[in-house]
């Protein structure tokens with residue numbers, strides 16, 4: 383089965399606090415506040431829309447957010463108040479230079495092969511208009527490298543049992559894991575994932591080779607500089623001129 387969809391939603395939603403989502407949405411509102419409208423800003427891999435619904439409802443980006451999501455179940459569960467299209471990051475269903483911005487949270491852009499990451503970033507560059515901005519969040523490579531192995535088991539509020547094992551390989555930059563959720567009915571959902579974490583210098587090269595230049599790098603939601611103890615790597619990038 384696919385990692386995203388029912389397994390991801392059932393195993394992740396119970397851990398997503400409204401307070402953290404609110405802080406992430408506030409970060410995004412600030413990150414795009416100076417990008418002129420009215421062209422839309424797309425939430426790439428919007429999931430059930432926890433960021434898009436807030437941003438589209440009020441604040442500086444109200445009415446400008448659209449969601450892009452491949453998974454039909456995530457779309458069917460989405461929060462109210464924002465338009466969304468079903469589509470693939472690898473073939474964005476938008477016209478060239480039609481969007482003012484794009485953002486992606488939770489390493490969404492890097493859950494594919496390295497070749498696909500290049501392709502996805504080129505797709506994002508294609509649909510952004512001149513002066514357009516891309517903002518994405520992932521986890522610093524160094525953080526994975528410091529604690530490369532993880533294994534846990536936990537019972538969720540609905541009685542499901544979540545088990546996960548993962549291992550980060552610093553040579554490939556990939557965190558490979560397997561997640562299993564056993565529902566109270568005994569039904570088992572299980573899937574593997576492979577997420578790429580790029581050292582910042584490599585990420586910079588990747589962005590520059592796909593049409594972007596980095597405007598800022600933050601280590602957290604308050605806009606702090608990246609540091610050894612940073613839990614986030616948040617990048618703001620602009621389309622290169624010409």
Ligand SMILES: C[S@@+](CC[C@H](N)C(=O)[O-])C[C@H]1O[C@@H](n2cnc3c(N)ncnc32)[C@H](O)[C@@H]1O
Nearest residue numbers: 386427428429451452453469470471487488490
């Ligand atoms: C890590 S989740 C993040 C969801 C949401 N942005 C959030 O922060 O809660 C990644 C999302 O990307 C979606 N996704 C995975 N592959 C995709 C693809 N090829 N095209 C579009 N969306 C995709 C998944 O279904 C999932 O909703």
